[in-house]
Amino acid sequence: MRQLILLVTLAVIWLLSYSHLNTVADALIAAMQLTRATPLGEAVHFFCYETPKVLLLLLGIVFVMGIIQTFFAPERTRALLAGRRLGVGNALAAALGIVTPFCSCSAIPLFIGFITAGVPLGVTFSFLIAAPMINEIALALLLSLFGWQVAALYLGLGLLVAISAGIVIGAFNMEHYLQDWVRAIHYGEDAAPQPNDGLALDWTARLAAGMKHVREIVGKVWLYVVIGVGLGAAIHGYVPENVLASFMGRDVWWAVPAAVLLGIPMYSNAAGIVPIVQALIAKGAALGTTLAFMMSVIALSAPELLILRKVLRWQLIVTFVGVVATGILVVGYVFNWLL
Template sequence: MNKLNSLLKRESKANNATCALESPEEVHQRDKSKIRLVVSIAIVLPLIIALYHYLPGLVDAFTYNFINLKPASHLGAAINFFFYDTIKILILLFLISSLMGIINAYFPVDRLRIYLTTKKMYGLEYFFASFFGAVTPFCSCSSIPLFIGFVKGGIPLGVTFAYLITSPLVNEVAVAMFLGLFGLKATIIYAGSGILMGMIGGIVLGKLKLDKYLSDWVRQIQENAIQENEEWNSEKMPFLDRLPAIIKDGWDIVRKVLLYVIIGIAVGAAMHGYVPENFFADFLSADKWYAIPLAVILAVPMYANAAGIVPVIQVFVAKGVPLGTAIAFMMAVVGLSLPEATLLKKVMKWKLIGVFFGIITLFIIVLGYLFNLVL
């Protein structure tokens, strides 16, 4: 820790020296850029909020008046669904991704790793790891590099699993889409239960002492890891200087998941417009005790991130599938996929993968039944 403090002081002095070398004209230009940024946000943000507020009427006018589709037709219902949900979800996704970018900027993973390995947390480390998984925009496969970083940093395996469980299940993508599609109550229950599942799953997996089932490659990394130098000086940067990068990162998240959003909503729109009302209800209806386990089993061969699957879940619910069953299906798709198992083989032995998948499957099924009781 003393080494880190020394590094921080040296870099802070270097930054101060760099600032001192700036000419008055450069300082003035930087200040003008900040003013332009603030003015742009002050103008654009209300416009985005207004667009979101008036979006239903605008989409109806475009679908039914401008391109003259009939509201009662299959094509009209599908096109209206597609445009409305795409624009709404992208707006929410950009705003929430930017907000999460601010959180991530001041709560970076490297500092979390150091904090969890140097402080006595009395069990709160599972909450922090699970919460961090919730605010990072990663699917199950892209979460694995951070999983390796956690293990390399010496974080206990149970705490690392708490992150790995929650990261694909709950993130700003899923929260933004849930908020827009299912409302505040369902969003809070979904996000809270996902974080809770990560905590409990991490505690259970940690108690099982499964470190010996990490792959030989990861164990070698763990044994030979050398703590990397941390660039903590970035935390000293003023907020307005960091804001352009945060906004850019928020847009990058939207850009990277845009294809998944469009594909997912397109599938959902087709189902919304053309699939018979009782098609899904016949298989996953509330009066069938096996509906939730069946939904989870059917989801495992599939793979999608939250952006791609949530619009499909909306259509499931519209067709009569209970929301709890639909959420269980979504959690299984994003958190228990075969591609994830394949990638996990790089860092775990099959026995550990089996235990991990088995426990999470059980938790998702239990949550599905609980969701159906409270939603």
């Protein structure tokens, strides 16, 4: 009961703060004797309005996601996916990729856990593509800076890329391109360690997990948010309108592949990259091009490829990168063409 009261109080405070962001930002720049008509005033207003807005949404979404994740322990997800066929399995895997707790340092135990339990390779890849790409940080930032339409599009297209890339990789039958030691692991499912599917938890434990998730995630990314919004604010105030249209606009055919290629070696979380992307778009960059860049930075990263190299031979790594990059490329072009 006490928890419920605390939760409701926090929710009310959250709503009150969220609905007064603009008033506070206006008051702040007025106190600094600035107006939005000057570049400095515009930049400072952007920073004072967007930083708390992004952080508040991040707090809310990460908390809810922390609770949802308690229902989807990796062991349960694996049980749901074992023996699934291509197609349905890929769709389910991509969806579960969003709600199963995942960090790139656990990619290998998870990968091996899936493969040895009989989850097909293509289905495993759908999970591995969706899990990092569609995460609560990216969704919170897109929602905050672009609105729900773009956040929903990112979610839908991210799922589409994960599902179709997994189906394509599955169709290539590349099981023999796993590293030898991985193929040598074969244990039956009967002797798995303690069943840990997370279903037995009570709500006190789930709320505590939500709070823990907030501490871990927001504690890790808040600084990136502040720096990212700061850079975005500077672009907003000082970079002239439409300066980017000539080389990042929708009529530049090579902009999308260039954005994807540029994104692969780059490694950043969504917290640092979305505010900058948002500012670029305001200055004339095309939405499809910038979204492709963002997906490439988040879904394909050099450190994660190095980790996967331990379980995959290079042929499979190259296929993985090629298929995912092609998917992102298509997304970029479709977006630019539609909007």
